[in-house]
Amino acid sequence: MDRTERIIKYIEDELTFVERSKFEEELKNSFELKKEFEKYVQLKNDTITLKGVKLDKNYLDSIIPEFRKRLQSSKSRGIKFSLGYAFGIMLAFILSIAVVNYYLSSKSESTDLPEFAESLSDSQRMELLESLETELNSTELFSGNVSVNEIDRLINAELEISSEVLESYDIAYDDLIVGLEQDEVNKIYNEILSRNF
Amino acid sequence: MNSNTEDYELIRDFLSGNEQSFNILARKYQEKVYWHARRMLGDHDDAHEIVQQVLLVMHSKLNTFNFSSSIYTWIYKITSTRSLNLLKKRKLKRYFTFSENKNFENIGHENVIADIEAREKFNKMEKLLLKLPSKQREIFVMRNYDDLSYDKISMITGKSIGALKANYFHAFRKMKELMEKDG
Numbered sequence: 040m041d042r043t044e045r046i047i048k049y050i051e052d053e054l055t056f057v058e059r060s061k062f063e064e065e066l067k068n069s070f071e072l073k074k075e076f077e078k079y080v081q082l083k084n085d086t087i088t089l090k091g092v093k094l095d096k097n098y099l100d101s102i103i104p105e106f107r108k109r110l111q112s113s114k115s116r117g118i119k120f121s122l123g124y125a126f127g128i129m130l131a132f133i134l135s136i137a138v139v140n141y142y143l144s145s146k147s148e149s150t151d152l153p154e155f156a157e158s159l160s161d162s163q164r165m166e167l168l169e170s171l172e173t174e175l176n177s178t179e180l181f182s183g184n185v186s187v188n189e190i191d192r193l194i195n196a197e198l199e200i201s202s203e204v205l206e207s208y209d210i211a212y213d214d215l216i217v218g219l220e221q222d223e224v225n226k227i228y229n230e231i232l233s234r235n236f
Numbered sequence: 237m238n239s240n241t242e243d244y245e246l247i248r249d250f251l252s253g254n255e256q257s258f259n260i261l262a263r264k265y266q267e268k269v270y271w272h273a274r275r276m277l278g279d280h281d282d283a284h285e286i287v288q289q290v291l292l293v294m295h296s297k298l299n300t301f302n303f304s305s306s307i308y309t310w311i312y313k314i315t316s317t318r319s320l321n322l323l324k325k326r327k328l329k330r331y332f333t334f335s336e337n338k339n340f341e342n343i344g345h346e347n348v349i350a351d352i353e354a355r356e357k358f359n360k361m362e363k364l365l366l367k368l369p370s371k372q373r374e375i376f377v378m379r380n381y382d383d384l385s386y387d388k389i390s391m392i393t394g395k396s397i398g399a400l401k402a403n404y405f406h407a408f409r410k411m412k413e414l415m416e417k418d419g
Contacts (some may be wrong), residue, residue, distance in 0.1 A: 044405060044410055084410050092350075092354045092358055093350045094267055102284075113292065
């Protein structure tokens with residue numbers, strides 16, 4: 040144990056009885072040790088003196104009222120936060136429903152031949168087929184690997200046209216696409232190909 | 237009726253809805269909280285802020301107090317943690333803003349210390365304390381100003397008694413050296 044450690048332990052009353060007696064003996068005989076010891080004692084006494092320092096009464100009396108004000112404002116902040124949070128959740132929910140609705144409705148606008156065919160009544164189908172008998176312009180869009188007859192056969196299958204109707208009307212792809220916009224024609228053609236190839 | 241029993245009754249009363257009991261409890265410990273924070277932070281405004289924060293924590297968390305220790309130990313732990321956190325925050329702020337060390341003259345706040353004679357001694361000691369590393373400062377303050385045993389300090393800080401004694405030894409020696417330099 041070095042000198043400083045013994046001094047501090049002596050001041051803090053952490054030495055054993057034997058160590059304490061030995062230290063006190065050394066203190067009597069060593070001027071250096073005594074000088075050093077007194078510096079530590081001075082420091083200890085200064086801290087003890089300052090332990091009793093009191094705060095101004097006016098300041099002390101102001102602490103609780105300020106605390107109560109802060110408590111009140113933190114409560115109202117809490118309510119505002121909760122309301123804001125609830126509003127945000129609601130807004131996010133409404134927006135997500137709107138997005139999902141938009142997505143679903145735009146999807147349903149895509150061309151779906153079987154659905155289209157099913158949506159027609161028998162009289163509408165007959166009307167459609169009759170109109171296709173007239174001489175109209177056609178657009179050639181055939182893939183090099185798919186024959187005209189094949190496309191026609193697929194059209195008939197997609198539209199679920201019965202054999203009786205087929206006998207009466209010669210349904211061809213060219214006829215069906217007459218009168219449609221180019222974009223619509225492309226859609227139908229690609230739809231047929233993707234379904235079947 | 238000892239102090240602990242009185243405190244427990246005040247706590248139970250507050251938890252039943254009596255805000256006045258909380259005020260009594262707060263008034264009992266506010267000065268101790270202030271002094272611990274002041275000695276750790278060396279600044280009146282920061283110490284005042286810590287007092288307010290500790291009261292708010294007490295008010296919201298007293299329902300979690302389990303009556304196994306004294307309320308003072310519980311409050312002290314909150315004060316110590318908050319003070320150390322504020323010290324770390326200040327250190328980071330100084331680092332990122334490249335600002336000089338704050339001048340802890342506390343001009344304008346000297347009148348919070350009632351006794352004029354004590355003010356000068358206090359300010360001198362405060363300057364020396366601020367030169368200690370925060371962990372050494374903490375143990376020095378706890379042992380010399382708050383009269384806490386090593387067992388209690390170990391409970392509050394979570395450190396071993398051996399480590400605390402070593403820290404205290406270094407703190408005491410450093411304070412003496414600083415006092416010599418200061419004249």
